[in-house]
Amino acid sequence: MKSKHTLIVDAxxxxxxxxxxxxxxxxxxxxxIREKEIELGWDDYQDRGKGTVALPExxxxxxxxxxxxxxxxxxxxxxxxxxMSLPGWHSPAQAYANGQAQLAWYRAVExxxxxxxxxxxxxxxxxxxxxxxxxxxxxxxGYILALEGADSxxxxxxxxxYYEQGLRSIGLSHYGPGRYAAGTHSDGSGLTQLGRELLxxxxxxDILLDLxxxxxxxxxxxxxxxxxxxxxxxxxxxxxxxxxxxFTDDQIRLVIERGGVLGGALDTWMLHPGFHMNKDHPxxxxxxxxxxxxxxxxxxxxxxxxLHIGFGSDLDGLFGLEQTPYDMDTIADIQKFSTILESRxxxxxxxxxxxxxxxxxxxxxxxx
Numbered sequence: 001m002k003s004k005h006t007l008i009v010d011a012x013x014x015x016x017x018x019x020x021x022x023x024x025x026x027x028x029x030x031x032x033i034r035e036k037e038i039e040l041g042w043d044d045y046q047d048r049g050k051g052t053v054a055l056p057e058x059x060x061x062x063x064x065x066x067x068x069x070x071x072x073x074x075x076x077x078x079x080x081x082x083x084m085s086l087p088g089w090h091s092p093a094q095a096y097a098n099g100q101a102q103l104a105w106y107r108a109v110e111x112x113x114x115x116x117x118x119x120x121x122x123x124x125x126x127x128x129x130x131x132x133x134x135x136x137x138x139x140x141x142g143y144i145l146a147l148e149g150a151d152s153x154x155x156x157x158x159x160x161x162y163y164e165q166g167l168r169s170i171g172l173s174h175y176g177p178g179r180y181a182a183g184t185h186s187d188g189s190g191l192t193q194l195g196r197e198l199l200x201x202x203x204x205x206d207i208l209l210d211l212x213x214x215x216x217x218x219x220x221x222x223x224x225x226x227x228x229x230x231x232x233x234x235x236x237x238x239x240x241x242x243x244x245x246x247f248t249d250d251q252i253r254l255v256i257e258r259g260g261v262l263g264g265a266l267d268t269w270m271l272h273p274g275f276h277m278n279k280d281h282p283x284x285x286x287x288x289x290x291x292x293x294x295x296x297x298x299x300x301x302x303x304x305x306x307l308h309i310g311f312g313s314d315l316d317g318l319f320g321l322e323q324t325p326y327d328m329d330t331i332a333d334i335q336k337f338s339t340i341l342e343s344r345x346x347x348x349x350x351x352x353x354x355x356x357x358x359x360x361x362x363x364x365x366x367x368x
Contacts, residue, residue: 053315072096074089146171150178169233236292256299263309266289266328306346
């Protein structure tokens, strides 16, 4: 049963990666998944036995709508990057086929009544009405399909194939080099020629451009070419936590000027300067949910309002409790932000903006 708390939109989850790469049955509760992985003795990923996201907890937290990804990389070397445990495929065709396998999982859970795809204003309105009307029933979680890294778009014809399948948000890059743009840890490089062509073609469709993971150079290049609406699905502030993965104040201003929204990420290395993965513990460093509100505060000061922030938790981004604020157990605990924000001076309307209204306004504008 879903919660009666404030409705939430989360703009970044990697549900298919968890289901298909990590072999998690996300229809089960989080605790059942943890216990199964511990029982099996799995240790291939750092978050085994410590995951925080599953469909029952999304309902418990009243997370009605998520942007959820297909991640399928091309890497001629075919080795996992040091910062990512996901290998790259040796060709775009392989990457596309793997992406289609992830899409098939979304379709399968739709048939089970666990999720429903949101791709236009009609499907959005129907879902939100359904979610609010049937509070005491197991309502499907709505999802907007997104690409995190565009490598699996074989050519421009495949962009339109993906669009017909409901794709509504594209991030050109992920980690390292990419076919369309350089990503995190590739600073100094920007868009490729393919990336420029893709952005021009995206201008013909109502697809959002996700600026997350672009290098600084790629960020500015993309904004010069792309004419549509933008978001940063899981992106915090470089002023508070140094590093090229975060946005500078100038980048934040440009997203705001374009009417975009930035989703606050809950990965602890994005919340605390110098956090060492697999070494530091969030509680030892005092990393709690309040740390994300520091980033919200910073963006609100730049914007002069609360209209450009929301949640993009990334809570299933190949990390678990070992890299999550210590006062959080599952994604349902995003509801705790209501009390935290109120204590920090945010009004009821501000909290509604952050919890869901900003994201809903953005997609409504994109699809109108």
